[in-house]
Amino acid sequence: VDARAAPGDSPEDAARQARYAVFGALRPEPSLPAPVRCVALAHHADDQVETLLLALSRGAGLPGLAAMPARMVRGGVVFHRPLLAVTAAQIRDWLRAQQLPWIEDPSNGDARYTRNRIRAEVLPALERAFGPVHATFARSAAHAAQAQQLLAEVAAGDLAAAGDPPRIAALRQLPRARRANLLRHWLAGQGDAARPSAVQMEALLDQIEACRTRGHRIHLKAGRGAVQRDGEVLRWYNCPPLPKASR
Template structure:
Protein backbone atom coordinates (compact mmCIF):
# COMPACT_ATOMS: atom_id res chain seq x y z
CA UNK A 1 0.00 0.00 0.00
CA UNK A 2 1.33 3.43 -0.94
CA UNK A 3 2.62 5.57 1.88
CA UNK A 4 0.05 8.26 1.13
CA UNK A 5 -3.03 6.12 0.49
CA UNK A 6 -5.91 6.83 2.86
CA UNK A 7 -5.84 4.28 5.68
CA UNK A 8 -7.99 3.03 8.51
CA UNK A 9 -6.77 3.63 12.09
CA UNK A 10 -5.73 -0.03 12.38
CA UNK A 11 -3.73 0.12 9.15
CA UNK A 12 -2.01 3.34 10.20
CA UNK A 13 -0.94 1.94 13.58
CA UNK A 14 0.20 -1.35 12.01
CA UNK A 15 2.89 0.68 10.21
CA UNK A 16 3.82 2.68 13.33
CA UNK A 17 6.63 1.56 15.67
CA UNK A 18 7.17 4.00 18.55
CA UNK A 19 9.69 3.40 21.29
CA UNK A 20 8.02 1.92 24.36
CA UNK A 21 6.68 3.29 26.60
CA UNK A 22 5.39 6.44 24.88
CA UNK A 23 3.11 9.40 25.58
CA UNK A 24 -0.01 10.53 23.73
CA UNK A 25 -1.05 14.19 23.63
CA UNK A 26 -4.70 13.97 24.70
CA UNK A 27 -7.02 16.93 24.13
CA UNK A 28 -10.31 15.07 24.63
CA UNK A 29 -11.45 15.67 21.06
CA UNK A 30 -12.27 12.87 18.65
CA UNK A 31 -8.82 12.65 17.02
CA UNK A 32 -6.77 12.30 20.19
CA UNK A 33 -9.37 10.08 21.89
CA UNK A 34 -9.19 7.72 18.91
CA UNK A 35 -5.40 7.80 19.11
CA UNK A 36 -5.29 7.00 22.81
CA UNK A 37 -7.86 4.22 22.52
CA UNK A 38 -6.18 2.60 19.50
CA UNK A 39 -2.75 2.83 21.13
CA UNK A 40 -3.91 1.33 24.44
CA UNK A 41 -5.50 -1.55 22.51
CA UNK A 42 -2.31 -2.17 20.52
CA UNK A 43 0.25 -1.51 23.30
CA UNK A 44 -1.52 -2.18 26.62
CA UNK A 45 0.36 -0.88 29.63
CA UNK A 46 2.84 1.06 27.48
CA UNK A 47 0.89 4.29 26.97
CA UNK A 48 0.97 7.52 28.99
CA UNK A 49 -1.18 10.62 28.38
CA UNK A 50 -0.59 14.35 28.72
CA UNK A 51 -3.46 16.83 28.68
CA UNK A 52 -2.73 20.53 28.14
CA UNK A 53 -5.27 22.86 29.77
CA UNK A 54 -5.11 26.09 27.77
CA UNK A 55 -7.65 28.03 29.79
CA UNK A 56 -8.73 29.77 26.58
CA UNK A 57 -12.42 28.85 26.78
CA UNK A 58 -15.08 27.90 29.29
CA UNK A 59 -15.11 24.30 28.05
CA UNK A 60 -11.47 23.73 29.05
CA UNK A 61 -12.43 22.22 32.44
CA UNK A 62 -14.85 19.84 30.70
CA UNK A 63 -12.06 18.64 28.42
CA UNK A 64 -9.82 17.96 31.41
CA UNK A 65 -12.57 16.03 33.23
CA UNK A 66 -13.31 13.96 30.12
CA UNK A 67 -9.62 13.10 29.69
CA UNK A 68 -9.29 12.12 33.35
CA UNK A 69 -12.35 9.86 33.06
CA UNK A 70 -11.03 8.13 29.93
CA UNK A 71 -7.58 7.55 31.39
CA UNK A 72 -9.03 6.13 34.61
CA UNK A 73 -11.32 3.87 32.56
CA UNK A 74 -8.46 2.59 30.39
CA UNK A 75 -5.78 2.45 33.08
CA UNK A 76 -3.57 5.08 31.46
CA UNK A 77 -1.37 7.36 33.61
CA UNK A 78 -2.36 10.98 32.99
CA UNK A 79 -0.54 14.25 33.62
CA UNK A 80 -2.30 17.62 33.24
CA UNK A 81 -0.40 20.81 32.56
CA UNK A 82 -1.90 24.31 32.52
CA UNK A 83 -0.41 26.85 30.17
CA UNK A 84 -0.75 30.56 29.55
CA UNK A 85 -1.30 30.68 25.80
CA UNK A 86 -1.54 34.45 25.49
CA UNK A 87 -0.02 35.76 22.27
CA UNK A 88 2.56 38.49 21.78
CA UNK A 89 1.92 41.49 19.49
CA UNK A 90 2.10 40.33 15.88
CA UNK A 91 1.76 36.68 16.85
CA UNK A 92 -1.39 34.72 16.02
CA UNK A 93 -3.33 33.14 18.90
CA UNK A 94 -2.99 29.75 17.16
CA UNK A 95 0.81 30.02 16.98
CA UNK A 96 1.05 31.11 20.60
CA UNK A 97 -1.13 28.22 21.75
CA UNK A 98 0.84 25.73 19.66
CA UNK A 99 4.21 26.87 21.02
CA UNK A 100 2.94 26.82 24.60
CA UNK A 101 1.49 23.35 24.04
CA UNK A 102 4.73 21.83 22.72
CA UNK A 103 6.77 23.37 25.53
CA UNK A 104 4.36 22.04 28.16
CA UNK A 105 4.23 18.58 26.55
CA UNK A 106 8.02 18.33 26.54
CA UNK A 107 8.38 19.48 30.12
CA UNK A 108 5.64 17.12 31.34
CA UNK A 109 7.18 14.07 29.66
CA UNK A 110 10.73 14.85 30.83
CA UNK A 111 9.67 15.50 34.42
CA UNK A 112 7.05 12.77 34.90
CA UNK A 113 8.39 9.90 32.79
CA UNK A 114 12.15 10.14 32.21
CA UNK A 115 12.05 6.78 30.45
CA UNK A 116 9.70 8.10 27.73
CA UNK A 117 11.38 9.33 24.56
CA UNK A 118 8.43 9.26 22.10
CA UNK A 119 5.38 11.53 21.94
CA UNK A 120 2.46 10.81 19.62
CA UNK A 121 0.15 13.52 18.22
CA UNK A 122 -3.27 13.12 16.62
CA UNK A 123 -3.20 15.42 13.56
CA UNK A 124 -4.80 13.60 10.62
CA UNK A 125 -5.14 13.79 6.83
CA UNK A 126 -7.61 16.69 6.86
CA UNK A 127 -5.34 18.68 9.19
CA UNK A 128 -2.51 18.13 6.72
CA UNK A 129 -4.61 19.43 3.81
CA UNK A 130 -5.65 22.48 5.85
CA UNK A 131 -2.00 23.18 6.69
CA UNK A 132 -1.02 22.98 3.02
CA UNK A 133 -3.88 25.27 1.91
CA UNK A 134 -3.03 27.83 4.59
CA UNK A 135 0.61 27.76 3.45
CA UNK A 136 -0.47 28.32 -0.15
CA UNK A 137 -2.73 31.20 0.87
CA UNK A 138 0.23 32.89 2.57
CA UNK A 139 2.59 32.45 -0.37
CA UNK A 140 4.81 30.09 1.61
CA UNK A 141 8.00 28.55 0.30
CA UNK A 142 8.99 24.90 0.45
CA UNK A 143 9.15 24.69 4.28
CA UNK A 144 5.48 25.75 4.46
CA UNK A 145 4.38 23.61 1.52
CA UNK A 146 6.04 20.57 3.14
CA UNK A 147 3.29 20.94 5.80
CA UNK A 148 3.48 18.74 8.89
CA UNK A 149 6.16 16.04 9.13
CA UNK A 150 5.14 12.53 10.14
CA UNK A 151 8.06 12.41 12.56
CA UNK A 152 10.81 14.70 13.84
CA UNK A 153 12.98 15.38 16.87
CA UNK A 154 12.75 18.30 19.25
CA UNK A 155 13.78 18.99 22.85
CA UNK A 156 15.26 15.52 23.30
CA UNK A 157 12.08 13.72 22.21
CA UNK A 158 10.89 11.85 19.10
CA UNK A 159 7.55 13.20 17.87
CA UNK A 160 5.15 11.21 15.68
CA UNK A 161 1.94 11.80 13.73
CA UNK A 162 0.67 8.34 12.71
CA UNK A 163 -2.79 9.64 11.64
CA UNK A 164 -1.61 11.77 8.68
CA UNK A 165 -3.00 9.24 6.19
CA UNK A 166 -6.33 8.85 8.05
CA UNK A 167 -9.19 11.33 7.34
CA UNK A 168 -10.98 12.84 10.33
CA UNK A 169 -14.28 11.32 9.16
CA UNK A 170 -12.74 7.82 9.32
CA UNK A 171 -11.49 8.42 12.88
CA UNK A 172 -14.98 9.45 14.02
CA UNK A 173 -16.57 6.46 12.32
CA UNK A 174 -14.07 4.19 14.06
CA UNK A 175 -14.84 5.77 17.45
CA UNK A 176 -18.55 5.21 16.91
CA UNK A 177 -17.85 1.57 16.05
CA UNK A 178 -16.05 1.31 19.41
CA UNK A 179 -18.99 2.91 21.24
CA UNK A 180 -16.72 5.71 22.39
CA UNK A 181 -17.81 9.33 22.91
CA UNK A 182 -15.70 12.45 22.62
CA UNK A 183 -16.08 16.18 23.21
CA UNK A 184 -16.36 18.61 20.30
CA UNK A 185 -14.27 21.75 20.76
CA UNK A 186 -16.71 24.71 20.52
CA UNK A 187 -14.05 26.76 18.73
CA UNK A 188 -14.10 24.27 15.82
CA UNK A 189 -17.26 25.94 14.50
CA UNK A 190 -15.94 29.51 14.84
CA UNK A 191 -15.63 30.82 11.28
CA UNK A 192 -13.19 33.56 12.23
CA UNK A 193 -10.46 30.90 12.20
CA UNK A 194 -9.05 30.14 8.74
CA UNK A 195 -8.81 26.41 9.47
CA UNK A 196 -12.49 26.22 10.31
CA UNK A 197 -13.50 28.01 7.13
CA UNK A 198 -11.36 25.61 5.11
CA UNK A 199 -12.84 22.62 6.94
CA UNK A 200 -16.46 23.66 6.50
CA UNK A 201 -16.35 25.30 3.06
CA UNK A 202 -13.27 24.22 1.08
CA UNK A 203 -12.80 20.53 1.94
CA UNK A 204 -16.37 19.53 0.94
CA UNK A 205 -15.91 21.31 -2.41
CA UNK A 206 -12.55 19.61 -2.95
CA UNK A 207 -14.04 16.22 -2.13
CA UNK A 208 -16.68 16.75 -4.81
CA UNK A 209 -14.32 18.11 -7.48
CA UNK A 210 -11.17 16.10 -6.65
CA UNK A 211 -12.12 12.92 -4.73
CA UNK A 212 -8.47 11.84 -4.25
CA UNK A 213 -7.29 15.25 -3.03
CA UNK A 214 -6.07 13.98 0.36
CA UNK A 215 -3.68 11.50 -1.27
CA UNK A 216 -2.51 13.82 -4.05
CA UNK A 217 -2.01 16.81 -1.73
CA UNK A 218 -0.06 14.57 0.64
CA UNK A 219 2.20 13.53 -2.22
CA UNK A 220 2.83 17.18 -3.11
CA UNK A 221 3.67 17.96 0.51
CA UNK A 222 6.04 14.99 0.60
CA UNK A 223 7.76 16.18 -2.61
CA UNK A 224 8.18 19.64 -1.09
CA UNK A 225 9.62 18.13 2.10
CA UNK A 226 12.10 16.06 0.09
CA UNK A 227 13.21 19.07 -1.93
CA UNK A 228 13.60 21.09 1.26
CA UNK A 229 15.86 18.40 2.71
CA UNK A 230 18.19 18.82 -0.28
CA UNK A 231 18.14 22.61 0.12
CA UNK A 232 18.93 22.24 3.84
CA UNK A 233 22.00 20.19 2.93
CA UNK A 234 23.13 22.83 0.42
CA UNK A 235 22.54 25.60 2.97
CA UNK A 236 24.52 23.74 5.64
CA UNK A 237 27.44 23.29 3.22
CA UNK A 238 27.35 26.97 2.24
CA UNK A 239 27.18 28.06 5.88
CA UNK A 240 30.29 25.98 6.64
CA UNK A 241 32.05 28.00 3.92
CA UNK A 242 30.76 31.43 4.94
CA UNK A 243 31.30 30.76 8.64
CA UNK A 244 29.16 31.46 11.69
CA UNK A 245 28.47 34.32 11.84
CA UNK A 246 28.67 34.62 8.05
CA UNK A 247 31.48 36.62 6.43
CA UNK A 248 29.92 39.26 4.20
CA UNK A 249 32.41 38.77 1.37
CA UNK A 250 31.87 34.99 1.41
CA UNK A 251 28.10 35.48 1.19
CA UNK A 252 28.57 37.85 -1.74
CA UNK A 253 30.37 35.10 -3.68
CA UNK A 254 27.16 33.03 -3.76
CA UNK A 255 24.27 33.42 -6.19
CA UNK A 256 21.39 35.51 -4.85
CA UNK A 257 19.23 32.40 -4.43
CA UNK A 258 21.94 30.67 -2.38
CA UNK A 259 22.54 33.83 -0.38
CA UNK A 260 18.87 33.77 0.60
CA UNK A 261 19.10 30.06 1.39
CA UNK A 262 22.18 30.30 3.61
CA UNK A 263 20.94 33.38 5.48
CA UNK A 264 17.57 31.75 6.23
CA UNK A 265 19.43 28.65 7.41
CA UNK A 266 21.77 30.68 9.66
CA UNK A 267 18.93 32.63 11.24
CA UNK A 268 16.74 29.56 11.73
CA UNK A 269 19.42 27.22 13.07
CA UNK A 270 21.38 29.65 15.23
CA UNK A 271 18.84 32.29 16.22
CA UNK A 272 15.45 30.54 15.92
CA UNK A 273 14.01 33.28 13.74
CA UNK A 274 12.64 33.41 10.20
CA UNK A 275 12.78 36.59 8.09
CA UNK A 276 9.82 37.64 6.01
CA UNK A 277 10.27 37.75 2.23
CA UNK A 278 10.42 41.56 2.32
CA UNK A 279 13.01 41.54 5.14
CA UNK A 280 15.16 38.99 3.35
CA UNK A 281 15.06 40.90 0.06
CA UNK A 282 16.08 44.09 1.85
CA UNK A 283 18.93 42.24 3.59
CA UNK A 284 20.17 40.81 0.30
CA UNK A 285 20.09 44.30 -1.23
CA UNK A 286 22.11 45.75 1.64
CA UNK A 287 24.66 42.93 1.45
CA UNK A 288 25.06 43.53 -2.30
CA UNK A 289 26.10 47.17 -1.80
CA UNK A 290 28.19 46.46 1.30
CA UNK A 291 31.54 46.86 -0.49
CA UNK A 292 33.38 49.49 1.54
CA UNK A 293 34.84 49.19 5.03
CA UNK A 294 32.73 52.04 6.36
CA UNK A 295 29.39 50.76 5.05
CA UNK A 296 26.92 50.30 7.90
CA UNK A 297 24.22 47.63 7.97
CA UNK A 298 21.28 47.60 10.37
CA UNK A 299 18.03 45.85 9.55
CA UNK A 300 15.05 44.49 11.48
CA UNK A 301 14.74 40.76 10.74
CA UNK A 302 12.39 38.37 12.52
CA UNK A 303 12.56 39.00 16.26
CA UNK A 304 15.80 40.99 16.19
CA UNK A 305 18.30 42.92 14.09
CA UNK A 306 21.11 42.08 11.71
CA UNK A 307 24.07 44.44 11.85
CA UNK A 308 27.53 44.63 10.39
CA UNK A 309 30.35 43.69 12.77
CA UNK A 310 33.59 44.20 10.87
CA UNK A 311 33.71 41.65 8.07
CA UNK A 312 30.79 39.63 9.45
CA UNK A 313 27.04 39.79 9.83
CA UNK A 314 25.94 39.90 13.46
CA UNK A 315 22.60 39.08 15.06
CA UNK A 316 21.15 41.07 17.97
CA UNK A 317 17.86 40.06 19.53
CA UNK A 318 15.38 42.70 20.62
Protein backbone atom coordinates in the same frame (compact mmCIF):
# COMPACT_ATOMS: atom_id res chain seq x y z
CA VAL B 1 -1.27 26.53 30.40
CA ASP B 2 -1.71 30.22 29.70
CA ALA B 3 -1.81 30.27 25.90
CA ARG B 4 -3.02 33.83 25.45
CA ALA B 5 -1.34 35.56 22.52
CA ALA B 6 0.54 38.82 22.84
CA PRO B 7 -0.94 41.78 20.94
CA GLY B 8 -0.33 41.27 17.21
CA ASP B 9 0.60 37.58 17.57
CA SER B 10 -1.40 34.63 16.26
CA PRO B 11 -3.54 32.97 18.97
CA GLU B 12 -3.13 29.64 17.16
CA ASP B 13 0.66 29.98 17.17
CA ALA B 14 0.67 31.00 20.84
CA ALA B 15 -1.33 27.88 21.73
CA ARG B 16 1.00 25.72 19.62
CA GLN B 17 4.10 27.09 21.32
CA ALA B 18 2.54 26.57 24.75
CA ARG B 19 1.67 22.95 23.93
CA TYR B 20 5.16 22.11 22.77
CA ALA B 21 6.65 23.77 25.84
CA VAL B 22 4.52 21.48 28.03
CA PHE B 23 5.47 18.39 26.02
CA GLY B 24 9.15 19.29 26.26
CA ALA B 25 8.92 19.61 30.05
CA LEU B 26 7.07 16.33 30.62
CA ARG B 27 8.51 13.87 33.10
CA PRO B 28 7.36 10.31 33.83
CA GLU B 29 6.49 8.76 37.14
CA PRO B 30 9.01 9.59 39.90
CA SER B 31 10.17 5.95 39.90
CA LEU B 32 11.41 6.31 36.30
CA PRO B 33 14.74 8.10 35.84
CA ALA B 34 14.46 9.39 32.27
CA PRO B 35 12.37 12.25 30.88
CA VAL B 36 9.83 11.69 28.12
CA ARG B 37 11.68 11.19 24.83
CA CYS B 38 8.82 10.56 22.37
CA VAL B 39 5.34 12.04 21.95
CA ALA B 40 2.70 10.86 19.45
CA LEU B 41 0.52 13.67 18.09
CA ALA B 42 -3.00 13.18 16.70
CA HIS B 43 -2.71 15.31 13.55
CA HIS B 44 -4.58 13.55 10.74
CA ALA B 45 -4.95 13.78 6.95
CA ASP B 46 -7.47 16.65 7.09
CA ASP B 47 -5.05 18.65 9.26
CA GLN B 48 -2.32 18.03 6.69
CA VAL B 49 -4.45 19.27 3.79
CA GLU B 50 -5.49 22.36 5.77
CA THR B 51 -1.85 23.08 6.63
CA LEU B 52 -0.84 22.86 2.97
CA LEU B 53 -3.69 25.14 1.86
CA LEU B 54 -2.79 27.65 4.59
CA ALA B 55 0.80 27.64 3.38
CA LEU B 56 -0.32 28.25 -0.21
CA SER B 57 -2.58 31.11 0.87
CA ARG B 58 0.36 32.79 2.61
CA GLY B 59 2.81 32.39 -0.27
CA ALA B 60 4.98 30.04 1.76
CA GLY B 61 8.23 28.55 0.51
CA LEU B 62 9.17 24.89 0.50
CA PRO B 63 9.26 24.50 4.30
CA GLY B 64 5.63 25.61 4.48
CA LEU B 65 4.54 23.57 1.45
CA ALA B 66 6.11 20.47 3.02
CA ALA B 67 3.34 20.82 5.66
CA MET B 68 3.71 18.67 8.78
CA PRO B 69 6.46 16.03 8.92
CA ALA B 70 5.65 12.54 10.16
CA ARG B 71 8.61 12.83 12.54
CA MET B 72 10.45 15.80 14.00
CA VAL B 73 12.72 16.63 16.93
CA ARG B 74 11.97 19.68 19.05
CA GLY B 75 13.51 20.58 22.39
CA GLY B 76 15.15 17.17 22.65
CA VAL B 77 11.78 15.38 22.26
CA VAL B 78 10.93 13.24 19.21
CA PHE B 79 7.42 13.92 17.95
CA HIS B 80 5.59 11.39 15.75
CA ARG B 81 2.42 11.87 13.72
CA PRO B 82 1.17 8.34 12.98
CA LEU B 83 -2.28 9.41 11.71
CA LEU B 84 -1.33 11.67 8.78
CA ALA B 85 -2.74 9.14 6.28
CA VAL B 86 -6.05 8.76 8.20
CA THR B 87 -8.92 11.19 7.65
CA ALA B 88 -10.97 12.77 10.43
CA ALA B 89 -14.06 10.90 9.18
CA GLN B 90 -12.23 7.58 9.45
CA ILE B 91 -11.15 8.39 13.00
CA ARG B 92 -14.71 9.29 14.03
CA ASP B 93 -16.07 6.13 12.39
CA TRP B 94 -13.58 4.02 14.32
CA LEU B 95 -14.42 5.77 17.59
CA ARG B 96 -18.14 5.14 17.03
CA ALA B 97 -17.47 1.48 16.28
CA GLN B 98 -15.52 1.22 19.56
CA GLN B 99 -18.24 3.19 21.36
CA LEU B 100 -15.65 5.70 22.51
CA PRO B 101 -16.64 9.34 23.10
CA TRP B 102 -14.55 12.33 22.09
CA ILE B 103 -14.48 16.05 22.79
CA GLU B 104 -15.08 18.60 20.04
CA ASP B 105 -13.06 21.77 20.59
CA PRO B 106 -15.65 24.60 20.48
CA SER B 107 -13.16 26.86 18.69
CA ASN B 108 -13.30 24.51 15.65
CA GLY B 109 -16.50 26.25 14.55
CA ASP B 110 -15.15 29.77 14.94
CA ALA B 111 -15.04 31.32 11.45
CA ARG B 112 -12.58 33.98 12.61
CA TYR B 113 -9.81 31.42 12.15
CA THR B 114 -8.64 30.81 8.60
CA ARG B 115 -8.07 27.11 9.21
CA ASN B 116 -11.72 26.68 10.20
CA ARG B 117 -12.91 28.46 7.04
CA ILE B 118 -10.71 26.16 4.97
CA ARG B 119 -12.22 23.14 6.74
CA ALA B 120 -15.82 24.29 6.38
CA GLU B 121 -15.76 25.94 2.94
CA VAL B 122 -12.61 25.41 0.87
CA LEU B 123 -11.95 21.71 1.41
CA PRO B 124 -15.55 20.62 0.63
CA ALA B 125 -15.45 22.72 -2.56
CA LEU B 126 -12.17 21.09 -3.64
CA GLU B 127 -13.58 17.64 -3.01
CA ARG B 128 -16.68 18.44 -5.06
CA ALA B 129 -14.46 19.59 -7.92
CA PHE B 130 -11.69 16.99 -7.79
CA GLY B 131 -12.87 14.19 -5.53
CA PRO B 132 -10.81 13.10 -2.49
CA VAL B 133 -7.67 15.25 -2.38
CA HIS B 134 -5.95 13.91 0.75
CA ALA B 135 -3.63 11.48 -1.05
CA THR B 136 -2.70 13.85 -3.90
CA PHE B 137 -2.05 16.77 -1.56
CA ALA B 138 0.05 14.50 0.66
CA ARG B 139 2.19 13.58 -2.37
CA SER B 140 2.73 17.27 -3.15
CA ALA B 141 3.76 17.92 0.45
CA ALA B 142 6.15 14.96 0.32
CA HIS B 143 7.77 16.28 -2.88
CA ALA B 144 8.21 19.70 -1.23
CA ALA B 145 9.71 18.07 1.87
CA GLN B 146 12.21 16.14 -0.26
CA ALA B 147 13.25 19.29 -2.14
CA GLN B 148 13.58 21.21 1.12
CA GLN B 149 15.83 18.49 2.53
CA LEU B 150 18.18 18.92 -0.42
CA LEU B 151 18.20 22.71 0.02
CA ALA B 152 18.97 22.29 3.72
CA GLU B 153 21.94 20.06 2.92
CA VAL B 154 23.27 22.62 0.42
CA ALA B 155 22.75 25.43 2.94
CA ALA B 156 24.56 23.52 5.69
CA GLY B 157 27.57 23.03 3.41
CA ASP B 158 27.57 26.68 2.36
CA LEU B 159 27.29 27.85 5.97
CA ALA B 160 30.20 25.64 6.97
CA ALA B 161 32.28 27.30 4.24
CA ALA B 162 31.10 30.85 5.07
CA GLY B 163 31.46 30.44 8.83
CA ASP B 164 28.95 30.83 11.64
CA PRO B 165 28.24 33.71 11.92
CA PRO B 166 28.64 34.05 8.15
CA ARG B 167 31.32 36.23 6.63
CA ILE B 168 29.96 38.90 4.31
CA ALA B 169 32.71 38.33 1.74
CA ALA B 170 31.78 34.63 1.54
CA LEU B 171 28.09 35.48 1.17
CA ARG B 172 28.83 37.87 -1.69
CA GLN B 173 30.54 35.06 -3.62
CA LEU B 174 27.31 33.06 -3.78
CA PRO B 175 24.50 33.55 -6.32
CA ARG B 176 21.53 35.41 -4.88
CA ALA B 177 19.26 32.36 -4.58
CA ARG B 178 21.94 30.28 -2.88
CA ARG B 179 22.83 33.20 -0.61
CA ALA B 180 19.17 33.45 0.43
CA ASN B 181 19.08 29.72 1.08
CA LEU B 182 22.13 29.98 3.37
CA LEU B 183 20.72 32.97 5.24
CA ARG B 184 17.36 31.28 5.85
CA HIS B 185 19.19 28.21 7.16
CA TRP B 186 21.41 30.31 9.42
CA LEU B 187 18.53 32.39 10.79
CA ALA B 188 16.42 29.27 11.37
CA GLY B 189 19.23 28.07 13.61
CA GLN B 190 18.79 31.18 15.77
CA GLY B 191 15.23 30.13 16.69
CA ASP B 192 11.68 30.89 15.60
CA ALA B 193 12.07 34.58 16.52
CA ALA B 194 14.70 34.99 13.79
CA ARG B 195 12.61 33.82 10.83
CA PRO B 196 12.49 36.73 8.34
CA SER B 197 9.59 37.66 6.11
CA ALA B 198 10.06 37.62 2.32
CA VAL B 199 10.35 41.42 2.31
CA GLN B 200 12.97 41.36 5.08
CA MET B 201 15.00 38.72 3.25
CA GLU B 202 14.98 40.70 0.00
CA ALA B 203 16.15 43.81 1.85
CA LEU B 204 18.97 41.84 3.50
CA LEU B 205 20.08 40.37 0.17
CA ASP B 206 20.15 43.85 -1.36
CA GLN B 207 22.29 45.20 1.48
CA ILE B 208 24.77 42.34 1.23
CA GLU B 209 25.06 42.96 -2.51
CA ALA B 210 25.73 46.66 -1.84
CA CYS B 211 28.22 45.99 0.97
CA ARG B 212 31.45 46.80 -0.85
CA THR B 213 33.23 49.02 1.69
CA ARG B 214 34.37 48.62 5.30
CA GLY B 215 32.11 51.49 6.37
CA HIS B 216 28.90 50.07 4.90
CA ARG B 217 26.33 49.58 7.65
CA ILE B 218 23.85 46.72 7.76
CA HIS B 219 21.10 46.86 10.36
CA LEU B 220 17.83 45.30 9.24
CA LYS B 221 14.84 43.81 10.97
CA ALA B 222 14.66 40.02 10.69
CA GLY B 223 11.79 38.26 12.42
CA ARG B 224 11.46 39.73 15.89
CA GLY B 225 15.09 40.82 16.00
CA ALA B 226 17.65 42.30 13.64
CA VAL B 227 20.59 41.31 11.47
CA GLN B 228 23.53 43.64 11.92
CA ARG B 229 27.00 43.88 10.48
CA ASP B 230 29.74 43.26 13.02
CA GLY B 231 33.06 43.79 11.32
CA GLU B 232 33.36 41.18 8.58
CA VAL B 233 30.43 39.02 9.69
CA LEU B 234 26.67 39.22 10.17
CA ARG B 235 25.04 38.65 13.55
CA TRP B 236 21.42 38.30 14.57
CA TYR B 237 20.19 39.99 17.76
CA ASN B 238 16.98 38.99 19.50
CA CYS B 239 16.50 42.54 20.77
CA PRO B 240 17.64 44.90 18.00
CA PRO B 241 20.62 46.94 19.28
CA LEU B 242 21.16 50.51 18.26
CA PRO B 243 22.87 50.84 14.87
CA LYS B 244 26.60 51.33 15.09
CA ALA B 245 29.40 51.83 12.59
CA SER B 246 31.07 48.69 11.23
CA ARG B 247 34.56 47.97 12.39
